[in-house]
Amino acid sequence: MQEFDLVVIGSGTAATGIATRCREAGWSVAVVDRLPYGGTCPLRGCDPKKMLRRGAEIVDAVRRFEGKGVVARDLRIDWPALMEFKRGFTETVPPGREKRFEDAGIATFHASARFLDRTTLQVGEERLRFRRCAIAAGAEPRRLAFSGAELLTTSDRFMELERLPRRILFVGGGYVSFELAHLAARAGAQVTVLNSGPRPLPAFDPDLVDMLVERTCGLGIAFHSNAEAEAVERAGEGFEVKASVEGATRTFEADLVVHGAGRVPALADLALEKAGIEGGETGVAVNAFLQSTSNEAVYAAGDAVLAGGPPLTPVAGLEAKVVAANLLAGNREKPDYSGVPSAVFTIPALARVGLLESEAREQGLDLTCTFSDMRDWFSIRRTGETHAAAKVLVEKGTDRILGAHLLGPDAGDLVNIFAIAIRSSLRACDLRDYPSAYPTAASDVGSML
Ligand SMILES: Cc1cc2nc3c(=O)[nH]c(=O)nc-3n(C[C@H](O)[C@H](O)[C@H](O)COP(=O)(O)OP(=O)(O)OC[C@H]3O[C@@H](n4cnc5c(N)ncnc54)[C@H](O)[C@@H]3O)c2cc1C
Numbered sequence: 001m002q003e004f005d006l007v008v009i010g011s012g013t014a015a016t017g018i019a020t021r022c023r024e025a026g027w028s029v030a031v032v033d034r035l036p037y038g039g040t041c042p043l044r045g046c047d048p049k050k051m052l053r054r055g056a057e058i059v060d061a062v063r064r065f066e067g068k069g070v071v072a073r074d075l076r077i078d079w080p081a082l083m084e085f086k087r088g089f090t091e092t093v094p095p096g097r098e099k100r101f102e103d104a105g106i107a108t109f110h111a112s113a114r115f116l117d118r119t120t121l122q123v124g125e126e127r128l129r130f131r132r133c134a135i136a137a138g139a140e141p142r143r144l145a146f147s148g149a150e151l152l153t154t155s156d157r158f159m160e161l162e163r164l165p166r167r168i169l170f171v172g173g174g175y176v177s178f179e180l181a182h183l184a185a186r187a188g189a190q191v192t193v194l195n196s197g198p199r200p201l202p203a204f205d206p207d208l209v210d211m212l213v214e215r216t217c218g219l220g221i222a223f224h225s226n227a228e229a230e231a232v233e234r235a236g237e238g239f240e241v242k243a244s245v246e247g248a249t250r251t252f253e254a255d256l257v258v259h260g261a262g263r264v265p266a267l268a269d270l271a272l273e274k275a276g277i278e279g280g281e282t283g284v285a286v287n288a289f290l291q292s293t294s295n296e297a298v299y300a301a302g303d304a305v306l307a308g309g310p311p312l313t314p315v316a317g318l319e320a321k322v323v324a325a326n327l328l329a330g331n332r333e334k335p336d337y338s339g340v341p342s343a344v345f346t347i348p349a350l351a352r353v354g355l356l357e358s359e360a361r362e363q364g365l366d367l368t369c370t371f372s373d374m375r376d377w378f379s380i381r382r383t384g385e386t387h388a389a390a391k392v393l394v395e396k397g398t399d400r401i402l403g404a405h406l407l408g409p410d411a412g413d414l415v416n417i418f419a420i421a422i423r424s425s426l427r428a429c430d431l432r433d434y435p436s437a438y439p440t441a442a443s444d445v446g447s448m449l
Protein backbone atom coordinates (compact mmCIF):
# COMPACT_ATOMS: atom_id res chain seq x y z
CA MET A 1 0.00 0.00 0.00
CA GLN A 2 1.39 3.43 -0.98
CA GLU A 3 0.09 6.57 0.72
CA PHE A 4 -0.36 10.04 -0.79
CA ASP A 5 -1.82 13.36 0.27
CA LEU A 6 -3.55 13.47 -3.13
CA VAL A 7 -4.30 10.93 -5.85
CA VAL A 8 -5.57 12.40 -9.12
CA ILE A 9 -7.47 10.19 -11.58
CA GLY A 10 -6.63 11.35 -15.11
CA SER A 11 -3.68 13.18 -16.70
CA GLY A 12 -5.57 15.68 -18.88
CA THR A 13 -6.17 19.41 -18.49
CA ALA A 14 -8.09 19.17 -15.21
CA ALA A 15 -5.83 16.55 -13.62
CA THR A 16 -2.60 18.33 -14.57
CA GLY A 17 -3.80 21.67 -13.15
CA ILE A 18 -4.75 20.10 -9.80
CA ALA A 19 -1.72 17.80 -9.45
CA THR A 20 0.92 20.44 -10.24
CA ARG A 21 -0.56 23.10 -7.94
CA CYS A 22 -0.84 20.70 -4.98
CA ARG A 23 2.66 19.35 -5.56
CA GLU A 24 4.03 22.94 -5.68
CA ALA A 25 2.46 23.42 -2.24
CA GLY A 26 4.49 20.47 -0.94
CA TRP A 27 1.85 17.72 -1.02
CA SER A 28 2.77 14.14 -1.98
CA VAL A 29 0.85 13.59 -5.21
CA ALA A 30 0.16 10.64 -7.54
CA VAL A 31 -1.38 10.78 -11.02
CA VAL A 32 -3.11 7.75 -12.55
CA ASP A 33 -4.11 7.29 -16.19
CA ARG A 34 -4.92 4.15 -18.15
CA LEU A 35 -4.16 5.84 -21.48
CA PRO A 36 -0.99 7.65 -22.60
CA TYR A 37 -0.56 10.84 -20.55
CA GLY A 38 -2.05 14.12 -21.75
CA GLY A 39 -5.80 13.51 -21.85
CA THR A 40 -8.30 14.23 -24.61
CA CYS A 41 -7.48 17.79 -25.67
CA PRO A 42 -3.90 17.38 -26.93
CA LEU A 43 -4.12 13.70 -27.96
CA ARG A 44 -7.65 12.99 -29.26
CA GLY A 45 -9.55 16.29 -29.24
CA CYS A 46 -9.00 20.01 -29.72
CA ASP A 47 -5.39 20.07 -30.87
CA PRO A 48 -5.13 17.15 -33.35
CA LYS A 49 -8.55 18.11 -34.72
CA LYS A 50 -7.30 21.64 -35.37
CA MET A 51 -4.09 20.37 -37.00
CA LEU A 52 -6.11 18.20 -39.38
CA ARG A 53 -8.49 21.11 -39.97
CA ARG A 54 -5.57 23.26 -41.09
CA GLY A 55 -5.23 21.12 -44.23
CA ALA A 56 -8.95 21.47 -44.91
CA GLU A 57 -8.80 25.20 -44.29
CA ILE A 58 -6.02 25.63 -46.86
CA VAL A 59 -7.84 23.56 -49.49
CA ASP A 60 -11.04 25.51 -48.88
CA ALA A 61 -9.26 28.88 -49.00
CA VAL A 62 -7.56 28.03 -52.29
CA ARG A 63 -10.83 26.79 -53.82
CA ARG A 64 -12.50 30.06 -52.80
CA PHE A 65 -9.71 31.94 -54.58
CA GLU A 66 -9.88 30.08 -57.87
CA GLY A 67 -10.65 32.75 -60.49
CA LYS A 68 -9.52 35.44 -58.05
CA GLY A 69 -5.82 35.22 -58.81
CA VAL A 70 -4.95 31.78 -57.50
CA VAL A 71 -4.58 28.79 -59.79
CA ALA A 72 -4.98 25.40 -58.14
CA ARG A 73 -3.81 22.31 -59.96
CA ASP A 74 -4.21 18.88 -58.37
CA LEU A 75 -5.32 20.51 -55.13
CA ARG A 76 -6.22 17.80 -52.63
CA ILE A 77 -5.57 16.52 -49.16
CA ASP A 78 -2.97 13.79 -48.85
CA TRP A 79 -4.61 12.16 -45.83
CA PRO A 80 -1.69 9.90 -44.72
CA ALA A 81 0.72 12.88 -44.91
CA LEU A 82 -1.71 15.11 -42.99
CA MET A 83 -1.94 12.37 -40.33
CA GLU A 84 1.85 12.23 -40.16
CA PHE A 85 1.92 16.01 -39.60
CA LYS A 86 -0.60 15.56 -36.76
CA ARG A 87 1.39 12.71 -35.19
CA GLY A 88 4.48 14.95 -35.17
CA PHE A 89 2.64 16.86 -32.46
CA THR A 90 0.61 14.21 -30.63
CA GLU A 91 3.44 11.68 -30.21
CA THR A 92 5.54 14.12 -28.20
CA VAL A 93 2.76 14.87 -25.69
CA PRO A 94 2.75 11.73 -23.43
CA PRO A 95 6.52 11.60 -22.76
CA GLY A 96 6.59 15.39 -22.30
CA ARG A 97 3.69 15.36 -19.83
CA GLU A 98 5.15 12.42 -17.88
CA LYS A 99 8.57 14.09 -17.62
CA ARG A 100 6.88 17.25 -16.36
CA PHE A 101 5.19 15.23 -13.59
CA GLU A 102 8.34 13.32 -12.69
CA ASP A 103 10.49 16.49 -12.64
CA ALA A 104 7.96 17.97 -10.23
CA GLY A 105 8.17 14.91 -7.97
CA ILE A 106 4.69 13.60 -8.83
CA ALA A 107 4.37 9.78 -8.77
CA THR A 108 2.98 8.39 -12.03
CA PHE A 109 0.86 5.25 -12.49
CA HIS A 110 -0.33 3.70 -15.76
CA ALA A 111 -3.41 1.62 -15.03
CA SER A 112 -7.15 1.82 -14.57
CA ALA A 113 -8.22 3.23 -11.18
CA ARG A 114 -11.09 1.77 -9.15
CA PHE A 115 -12.25 2.69 -5.65
CA LEU A 116 -12.03 -0.02 -2.95
CA ASP A 117 -13.35 2.11 -0.07
CA ARG A 118 -13.66 5.78 0.94
CA THR A 119 -9.87 6.39 0.96
CA THR A 120 -8.34 3.59 -1.14
CA LEU A 121 -7.94 3.00 -4.86
CA GLN A 122 -6.90 -0.14 -6.70
CA VAL A 123 -4.55 0.90 -9.51
CA GLY A 124 -3.39 -2.12 -11.49
CA GLU A 125 -1.49 -4.29 -8.97
CA GLU A 126 -1.04 -1.37 -6.53
CA ARG A 127 -3.22 -0.06 -3.74
CA LEU A 128 -3.07 3.68 -3.17
CA ARG A 129 -4.38 5.24 0.04
CA PHE A 130 -5.23 8.94 -0.22
CA ARG A 131 -5.99 11.78 2.16
CA ARG A 132 -7.71 13.55 -0.77
CA CYS A 133 -8.66 12.36 -4.27
CA ALA A 134 -9.50 14.39 -7.38
CA ILE A 135 -11.58 12.72 -10.07
CA ALA A 136 -10.58 14.21 -13.43
CA ALA A 137 -11.47 11.18 -15.55
CA GLY A 138 -12.96 13.12 -18.50
CA ALA A 139 -15.77 11.89 -20.75
CA GLU A 140 -16.42 9.08 -23.21
CA PRO A 141 -18.89 8.53 -26.05
CA ARG A 142 -22.41 7.97 -24.74
CA ARG A 143 -23.48 4.28 -24.94
CA LEU A 144 -26.11 4.04 -27.67
CA ALA A 145 -28.97 1.60 -27.24
CA PHE A 146 -29.63 0.64 -30.89
CA SER A 147 -28.51 -2.63 -32.46
CA GLY A 148 -25.07 -2.50 -34.06
CA ALA A 149 -24.02 0.57 -32.04
CA GLU A 150 -20.70 -1.19 -31.32
CA LEU A 151 -19.86 -0.86 -35.04
CA LEU A 152 -19.58 2.92 -34.75
CA THR A 153 -16.16 4.54 -34.92
CA THR A 154 -15.38 7.02 -32.14
CA SER A 155 -13.80 10.45 -32.70
CA ASP A 156 -10.66 9.01 -31.03
CA ARG A 157 -10.35 6.40 -33.77
CA PHE A 158 -11.38 8.83 -36.54
CA MET A 159 -8.35 10.92 -35.67
CA GLU A 160 -6.09 7.89 -36.16
CA LEU A 161 -7.50 6.75 -39.54
CA GLU A 162 -4.70 5.80 -41.92
CA ARG A 163 -6.99 6.14 -44.95
CA LEU A 164 -10.12 8.22 -45.26
CA PRO A 165 -13.05 6.06 -46.41
CA ARG A 166 -15.09 7.22 -49.42
CA ARG A 167 -18.53 7.35 -47.75
CA ILE A 168 -18.78 8.52 -44.13
CA LEU A 169 -21.95 8.81 -42.06
CA PHE A 170 -22.04 10.74 -38.78
CA VAL A 171 -24.64 9.88 -36.14
CA GLY A 172 -25.48 13.11 -34.30
CA GLY A 173 -25.39 16.76 -35.24
CA GLY A 174 -23.21 18.28 -32.52
CA TYR A 175 -19.67 19.60 -32.27
CA VAL A 176 -17.94 16.31 -33.16
CA SER A 177 -20.02 15.57 -36.27
CA PHE A 178 -19.94 19.09 -37.68
CA GLU A 179 -16.20 19.54 -37.22
CA LEU A 180 -15.24 16.13 -38.58
CA ALA A 181 -17.82 16.28 -41.39
CA HIS A 182 -16.38 19.61 -42.62
CA LEU A 183 -12.89 18.13 -42.49
CA ALA A 184 -13.86 14.89 -44.27
CA ALA A 185 -15.77 16.72 -47.02
CA ARG A 186 -12.74 18.93 -47.79
CA ALA A 187 -10.64 15.76 -47.90
CA GLY A 188 -12.91 14.36 -50.62
CA ALA A 189 -15.27 12.05 -48.70
CA GLN A 190 -18.97 11.76 -49.43
CA VAL A 191 -20.53 12.78 -46.11
CA THR A 192 -23.94 12.27 -44.48
CA VAL A 193 -24.97 13.69 -41.08
CA LEU A 194 -28.05 12.43 -39.21
CA ASN A 195 -29.28 14.55 -36.32
CA SER A 196 -32.14 13.33 -34.14
CA GLY A 197 -33.35 16.81 -33.17
CA PRO A 198 -35.03 19.43 -35.35
CA ARG A 199 -31.97 21.69 -35.26
CA PRO A 200 -28.28 20.84 -34.82
CA LEU A 201 -25.92 22.59 -32.38
CA PRO A 202 -28.69 23.77 -30.03
CA ALA A 203 -26.23 25.67 -27.81
CA PHE A 204 -25.56 28.13 -30.66
CA ASP A 205 -27.57 30.97 -32.16
CA PRO A 206 -30.27 29.41 -34.41
CA ASP A 207 -29.97 32.05 -37.17
CA LEU A 208 -26.23 31.46 -37.46
CA VAL A 209 -26.72 27.67 -37.25
CA ASP A 210 -29.13 27.90 -40.22
CA MET A 211 -26.45 29.75 -42.20
CA LEU A 212 -23.85 27.13 -41.24
CA VAL A 213 -26.21 24.33 -42.32
CA GLU A 214 -26.68 26.08 -45.69
CA ARG A 215 -22.90 26.33 -46.10
CA THR A 216 -22.55 22.68 -45.00
CA CYS A 217 -25.06 21.48 -47.60
CA GLY A 218 -23.30 23.66 -50.19
CA LEU A 219 -20.20 21.50 -49.68
CA GLY A 220 -22.20 18.46 -50.79
CA ILE A 221 -22.73 17.16 -47.23
CA ALA A 222 -26.15 15.49 -46.92
CA PHE A 223 -27.53 16.85 -43.65
CA HIS A 224 -30.76 15.43 -42.21
CA SER A 225 -32.68 16.86 -39.23
CA ASN A 226 -35.27 14.83 -37.28
CA ALA A 227 -33.19 11.83 -38.34
CA GLU A 228 -32.58 9.28 -35.60
CA ALA A 229 -30.19 6.40 -36.24
CA GLU A 230 -31.94 3.19 -35.11
CA ALA A 231 -29.73 0.31 -36.28
CA VAL A 232 -26.38 -0.34 -37.93
CA GLU A 233 -25.29 -3.55 -39.61
CA ARG A 234 -22.43 -4.73 -41.76
CA ALA A 235 -23.09 -4.81 -45.51
CA GLY A 236 -20.18 -6.22 -47.52
CA GLU A 237 -17.10 -4.10 -46.78
CA GLY A 238 -19.25 -1.29 -45.39
CA PHE A 239 -22.35 -0.65 -43.30
CA GLU A 240 -26.07 -0.05 -43.62
CA VAL A 241 -27.61 2.47 -41.25
CA LYS A 242 -31.36 2.40 -40.64
CA ALA A 243 -32.81 5.69 -39.46
CA SER A 244 -36.15 7.29 -38.87
CA VAL A 245 -36.07 10.46 -40.98
CA GLU A 246 -39.02 12.81 -40.52
CA GLY A 247 -41.04 9.77 -39.39
CA ALA A 248 -40.17 7.47 -42.32
CA THR A 249 -37.63 4.63 -42.19
CA ARG A 250 -34.66 5.15 -44.51
CA THR A 251 -31.50 3.17 -45.16
CA PHE A 252 -28.11 4.80 -45.73
CA GLU A 253 -24.95 3.06 -46.94
CA ALA A 254 -21.52 4.05 -45.69
CA ASP A 255 -17.95 2.77 -45.43
CA LEU A 256 -17.54 4.30 -41.96
CA VAL A 257 -20.12 5.28 -39.35
CA VAL A 258 -18.93 7.79 -36.74
CA HIS A 259 -20.31 8.37 -33.21
CA GLY A 260 -21.11 12.05 -32.79
CA ALA A 261 -24.12 11.48 -30.54
CA GLY A 262 -22.81 12.97 -27.32
CA ARG A 263 -20.32 12.24 -24.54
CA VAL A 264 -20.89 11.44 -20.86
CA PRO A 265 -18.60 11.55 -17.80
CA ALA A 266 -16.28 8.52 -17.78
CA LEU A 267 -17.23 7.16 -14.35
CA ALA A 268 -18.52 3.67 -15.19
CA ASP A 269 -15.30 1.81 -14.26
CA LEU A 270 -14.52 3.72 -11.05
CA ALA A 271 -16.83 1.77 -8.68
CA LEU A 272 -17.85 5.10 -7.09
CA GLU A 273 -20.33 3.32 -4.79
CA LYS A 274 -17.44 1.60 -2.94
CA ALA A 275 -16.23 5.05 -1.84
CA GLY A 276 -19.73 6.36 -1.15
CA ILE A 277 -19.44 8.87 -4.03
CA GLU A 278 -22.71 9.86 -5.64
CA GLY A 279 -22.72 10.36 -9.39
CA GLY A 280 -24.08 9.17 -12.70
CA GLU A 281 -24.67 10.37 -16.28
CA THR A 282 -24.34 13.98 -15.12
CA GLY A 283 -20.99 13.32 -13.49
CA VAL A 284 -19.77 13.28 -9.90
CA ALA A 285 -22.37 14.96 -7.67
CA VAL A 286 -20.57 17.98 -6.18
CA ASN A 287 -21.34 21.02 -4.01
CA ALA A 288 -20.57 24.62 -5.05
CA PHE A 289 -16.86 24.03 -4.21
CA LEU A 290 -16.59 21.02 -6.57
CA GLN A 291 -16.37 18.65 -3.57
CA SER A 292 -18.29 15.35 -3.62
CA THR A 293 -21.61 15.74 -1.81
CA SER A 294 -21.17 12.33 -0.18
CA ASN A 295 -17.40 11.82 0.39
CA GLU A 296 -15.63 14.95 1.62
CA ALA A 297 -12.17 13.58 0.74
CA VAL A 298 -13.09 13.67 -2.95
CA TYR A 299 -13.29 16.56 -5.44
CA ALA A 300 -13.99 16.51 -9.20
CA ALA A 301 -13.17 18.74 -12.19
CA GLY A 302 -13.38 18.86 -15.98
CA ASP A 303 -15.62 16.65 -18.13
CA ALA A 304 -16.11 14.24 -15.18
CA VAL A 305 -18.39 16.76 -13.49
CA LEU A 306 -21.22 18.76 -15.03
CA ALA A 307 -21.43 21.47 -12.39
CA GLY A 308 -22.72 24.27 -14.59
CA GLY A 309 -19.91 24.77 -17.09
CA PRO A 310 -19.88 23.09 -20.52
CA PRO A 311 -17.46 20.16 -21.03
CA LEU A 312 -14.69 22.17 -22.70
CA THR A 313 -10.95 22.57 -22.15
CA PRO A 314 -11.05 26.13 -20.73
CA VAL A 315 -13.69 24.96 -18.23
CA ALA A 316 -11.50 21.99 -17.18
CA GLY A 317 -8.64 24.47 -16.60
CA LEU A 318 -10.85 26.88 -14.67
CA GLU A 319 -12.27 24.10 -12.46
CA ALA A 320 -8.79 22.69 -11.79
CA LYS A 321 -7.75 26.03 -10.29
CA VAL A 322 -10.84 26.06 -8.07
CA VAL A 323 -10.32 22.45 -6.88
CA ALA A 324 -6.61 23.02 -6.15
CA ALA A 325 -7.38 26.20 -4.18
CA ASN A 326 -10.10 24.46 -2.14
CA LEU A 327 -7.90 21.41 -1.48
CA LEU A 328 -5.03 23.58 -0.26
CA ALA A 329 -6.90 26.25 1.73
CA GLY A 330 -10.35 24.83 2.49
CA ASN A 331 -13.58 25.44 0.61
CA ARG A 332 -13.53 29.12 -0.41
CA GLU A 333 -13.57 29.24 -4.22
CA LYS A 334 -16.50 28.59 -6.54
CA PRO A 335 -16.20 28.36 -10.34
CA ASP A 336 -17.31 31.43 -12.30
CA TYR A 337 -18.61 30.22 -15.66
CA SER A 338 -19.65 33.65 -16.94
CA GLY A 339 -18.17 34.65 -20.27
CA VAL A 340 -16.71 31.23 -21.17
CA PRO A 341 -16.53 31.21 -24.98
CA SER A 342 -16.97 28.19 -27.23
CA ALA A 343 -16.33 27.60 -30.93
CA VAL A 344 -17.25 24.90 -33.42
CA PHE A 345 -14.29 24.59 -35.77
CA THR A 346 -16.17 24.12 -38.99
CA ILE A 347 -15.05 26.16 -41.99
CA PRO A 348 -16.21 28.88 -41.42
CA ALA A 349 -16.25 28.61 -37.61
CA LEU A 350 -19.26 29.21 -35.38
CA ALA A 351 -18.77 30.77 -31.95
CA ARG A 352 -20.69 31.86 -28.93
CA VAL A 353 -20.17 33.61 -25.60
CA GLY A 354 -22.72 34.73 -23.01
CA LEU A 355 -26.47 34.42 -23.40
CA LEU A 356 -28.43 33.26 -26.43
CA GLU A 357 -31.06 35.77 -27.58
CA SER A 358 -33.80 33.35 -26.40
CA GLU A 359 -32.18 33.01 -22.94
CA ALA A 360 -31.86 36.80 -22.55
CA ARG A 361 -35.52 37.31 -23.53
CA GLU A 362 -36.67 34.51 -21.17
CA GLN A 363 -34.86 36.34 -18.35
CA GLY A 364 -36.90 39.44 -19.23
CA LEU A 365 -33.82 41.53 -20.04
CA ASP A 366 -34.40 44.73 -22.00
CA LEU A 367 -31.94 44.44 -24.85
CA THR A 368 -30.80 45.56 -28.26
CA CYS A 369 -30.04 42.69 -30.61
CA THR A 370 -27.81 43.71 -33.53
CA PHE A 371 -27.69 41.18 -36.35
CA SER A 372 -25.10 41.82 -39.07
CA ASP A 373 -25.01 39.80 -42.25
CA MET A 374 -21.29 40.20 -42.95
CA ARG A 375 -21.14 38.63 -46.43
CA ASP A 376 -20.49 42.03 -48.01
CA TRP A 377 -18.07 43.30 -45.38
CA PHE A 378 -14.54 43.91 -46.62
CA SER A 379 -13.00 41.50 -44.08
CA ILE A 380 -15.14 38.64 -45.40
CA ARG A 381 -15.13 39.50 -49.11
CA ARG A 382 -11.33 39.54 -49.13
CA THR A 383 -11.38 35.85 -48.01
CA GLY A 384 -13.96 34.73 -50.57
CA GLU A 385 -16.11 33.29 -47.74
CA THR A 386 -19.80 33.21 -48.63
CA HIS A 387 -21.33 32.84 -45.15
CA ALA A 388 -20.56 35.15 -42.23
CA ALA A 389 -22.65 36.97 -39.65
CA ALA A 390 -22.67 38.39 -36.14
CA LYS A 391 -25.36 38.81 -33.52
CA VAL A 392 -24.55 40.87 -30.45
CA LEU A 393 -26.87 41.40 -27.48
CA VAL A 394 -26.51 44.55 -25.38
CA GLU A 395 -28.61 45.47 -22.35
CA LYS A 396 -30.42 48.78 -22.71
CA GLY A 397 -29.62 51.21 -19.93
CA THR A 398 -26.47 49.50 -18.58
CA ASP A 399 -24.83 49.04 -22.04
CA ARG A 400 -23.67 45.62 -20.71
CA ILE A 401 -22.75 43.02 -23.34
CA LEU A 402 -25.00 40.02 -22.71
CA GLY A 403 -23.95 37.73 -25.53
CA ALA A 404 -22.08 37.55 -28.83
CA HIS A 405 -22.64 35.02 -31.62
CA LEU A 406 -20.35 34.84 -34.63
CA LEU A 407 -20.03 32.88 -37.87
CA GLY A 408 -17.01 33.46 -40.08
CA PRO A 409 -13.37 32.68 -40.79
CA ASP A 410 -12.13 34.42 -37.61
CA ALA A 411 -15.09 33.68 -35.32
CA GLY A 412 -13.04 31.39 -33.05
CA ASP A 413 -10.58 34.17 -32.25
CA LEU A 414 -12.94 37.16 -32.34
CA VAL A 415 -15.26 35.63 -29.75
CA ASN A 416 -12.47 35.99 -27.17
CA ILE A 417 -12.68 39.79 -27.40
CA PHE A 418 -16.35 39.59 -26.40
CA ALA A 419 -15.46 37.05 -23.68
CA ILE A 420 -12.93 39.44 -22.14
CA ALA A 421 -15.52 42.22 -22.36
CA ILE A 422 -18.13 40.09 -20.56
CA ARG A 423 -15.78 38.81 -17.84
CA SER A 424 -14.30 42.30 -17.29
CA SER A 425 -17.71 44.04 -17.34
CA LEU A 426 -16.70 46.30 -20.26
CA ARG A 427 -19.59 48.16 -21.87
CA ALA A 428 -20.53 48.16 -25.55
CA CYS A 429 -19.31 51.76 -25.81
CA ASP A 430 -15.87 50.67 -24.51
CA LEU A 431 -15.60 48.12 -27.32
CA ARG A 432 -16.89 50.61 -29.89
CA ASP A 433 -14.24 53.14 -28.90
CA TYR A 434 -11.07 51.09 -28.75
CA PRO A 435 -8.76 51.55 -31.74
CA SER A 436 -7.73 48.27 -33.35
CA ALA A 437 -5.09 47.56 -35.97
CA TYR A 438 -6.62 47.91 -39.42
CA PRO A 439 -7.52 45.96 -41.52
CA THR A 440 -7.93 43.01 -39.15
CA ALA A 441 -10.87 40.85 -38.12
CA ALA A 442 -10.93 42.67 -34.77
CA SER A 443 -11.44 46.00 -36.51
CA ASP A 444 -14.99 44.79 -37.31
CA VAL A 445 -15.99 44.54 -33.64
CA GLY A 446 -17.17 48.15 -33.33
CA SER A 447 -19.47 47.69 -36.35
CA MET A 448 -21.07 44.58 -34.83
CA LEU A 449 -22.47 46.54 -31.86
C1 LIG B 1 -13.08 15.26 -30.81
C2 LIG B 1 -13.08 16.29 -29.71
C3 LIG B 1 -12.74 17.60 -30.01
C4 LIG B 1 -12.75 18.56 -29.00
N1 LIG B 1 -12.44 19.85 -29.33
C5 LIG B 1 -12.47 20.81 -28.37
C6 LIG B 1 -12.12 22.15 -28.69
O1 LIG B 1 -11.79 22.48 -29.84
N2 LIG B 1 -12.15 23.07 -27.69
C7 LIG B 1 -12.51 22.73 -26.40
O2 LIG B 1 -12.52 23.62 -25.53
N3 LIG B 1 -12.85 21.46 -26.09
C8 LIG B 1 -12.83 20.50 -27.03
N4 LIG B 1 -13.14 19.20 -26.70
C9 LIG B 1 -13.47 18.90 -25.29
C10 LIG B 1 -12.17 18.80 -24.46
O3 LIG B 1 -11.27 17.92 -25.11
C11 LIG B 1 -12.48 18.33 -23.05
O4 LIG B 1 -13.43 19.19 -22.46
C12 LIG B 1 -11.23 18.31 -22.17
O5 LIG B 1 -10.18 17.64 -22.78
C13 LIG B 1 -11.58 17.66 -20.82
O6 LIG B 1 -10.42 17.57 -20.02
P1 LIG B 1 -10.43 16.67 -18.70
O7 LIG B 1 -9.14 16.94 -18.02
O8 LIG B 1 -11.68 16.86 -17.96
O9 LIG B 1 -10.46 15.16 -19.21
P2 LIG B 1 -9.54 14.37 -20.24
O10 LIG B 1 -8.55 15.22 -20.89
O11 LIG B 1 -10.46 13.57 -21.08
O12 LIG B 1 -8.70 13.38 -19.29
C14 LIG B 1 -9.28 12.32 -18.61
C15 LIG B 1 -8.27 11.20 -18.49
O13 LIG B 1 -8.73 10.29 -17.48
C16 LIG B 1 -8.36 8.99 -17.86
N5 LIG B 1 -9.25 8.04 -17.15
C17 LIG B 1 -10.60 7.93 -17.22
N6 LIG B 1 -11.05 6.97 -16.42
C18 LIG B 1 -9.96 6.44 -15.82
C19 LIG B 1 -9.76 5.39 -14.88
N7 LIG B 1 -10.79 4.69 -14.36
N8 LIG B 1 -8.50 5.10 -14.49
C20 LIG B 1 -7.44 5.78 -14.99
N9 LIG B 1 -7.57 6.78 -15.88
C21 LIG B 1 -8.81 7.11 -16.28
C22 LIG B 1 -8.55 8.97 -19.35
O14 LIG B 1 -7.77 7.96 -19.94
C23 LIG B 1 -8.11 10.38 -19.76
O15 LIG B 1 -6.78 10.42 -20.21
C24 LIG B 1 -13.11 18.21 -27.68
C25 LIG B 1 -13.45 16.88 -27.37
C26 LIG B 1 -13.43 15.92 -28.38
C27 LIG B 1 -13.78 14.51 -28.04
Ligand SMILES: NC(=O)c1ccc[n+]([C@@H]2O[C@H](COP(=O)([O-])OP(=O)(O)OC[C@H]3O[C@@H](n4cnc5c(N)ncnc54)[C@H](O)[C@@H]3O)[C@@H](O)[C@H]2O)c1
Pocket residue numbers: 171172173174175176177179194195196197200201202227228229230259260261262263310311312342343344345
Ligand atom coordinates in the same frame (compact mmCIF):
# COMPACT_ATOMS: atom_id res chain seq x y z
N1 LIG C 1 -14.96 22.64 -30.57
C1 LIG C 1 -15.25 22.13 -29.39
O1 LIG C 1 -15.18 22.82 -28.38
C2 LIG C 1 -15.65 20.68 -29.24
C3 LIG C 1 -15.47 19.79 -30.30
C4 LIG C 1 -15.85 18.46 -30.12
C5 LIG C 1 -16.41 18.04 -28.92
N2 LIG C 1 -16.57 18.94 -27.92
C6 LIG C 1 -17.18 18.51 -26.63
O2 LIG C 1 -17.61 17.17 -26.71
C7 LIG C 1 -18.98 17.07 -26.37
C8 LIG C 1 -19.62 15.96 -27.16
O3 LIG C 1 -19.72 16.31 -28.52
P1 LIG C 1 -20.75 15.58 -29.49
O4 LIG C 1 -20.73 16.27 -30.80
O5 LIG C 1 -20.53 14.11 -29.43
O6 LIG C 1 -22.15 15.79 -28.74
P2 LIG C 1 -23.23 16.96 -28.77
O7 LIG C 1 -23.92 16.84 -27.47
O8 LIG C 1 -22.64 18.26 -29.16
O9 LIG C 1 -24.23 16.55 -29.96
C9 LIG C 1 -24.85 15.28 -29.99
C10 LIG C 1 -25.98 15.32 -31.00
O10 LIG C 1 -26.31 13.98 -31.35
C11 LIG C 1 -27.71 13.89 -31.55
N3 LIG C 1 -28.08 12.46 -31.40
C12 LIG C 1 -28.08 11.71 -30.27
N4 LIG C 1 -28.47 10.42 -30.54
C13 LIG C 1 -28.71 10.36 -31.87
C14 LIG C 1 -29.14 9.33 -32.76
N5 LIG C 1 -29.40 8.07 -32.35
N6 LIG C 1 -29.29 9.63 -34.07
C15 LIG C 1 -29.03 10.87 -34.52
N7 LIG C 1 -28.63 11.90 -33.72
C16 LIG C 1 -28.46 11.65 -32.42
C17 LIG C 1 -28.30 14.84 -30.53
O11 LIG C 1 -29.54 15.33 -30.98
C18 LIG C 1 -27.24 15.97 -30.48
O12 LIG C 1 -27.57 17.05 -31.32
C19 LIG C 1 -19.55 18.45 -26.65
O13 LIG C 1 -20.65 18.73 -25.83
C20 LIG C 1 -18.40 19.37 -26.37
O14 LIG C 1 -18.43 19.75 -25.02
C21 LIG C 1 -16.21 20.24 -28.07
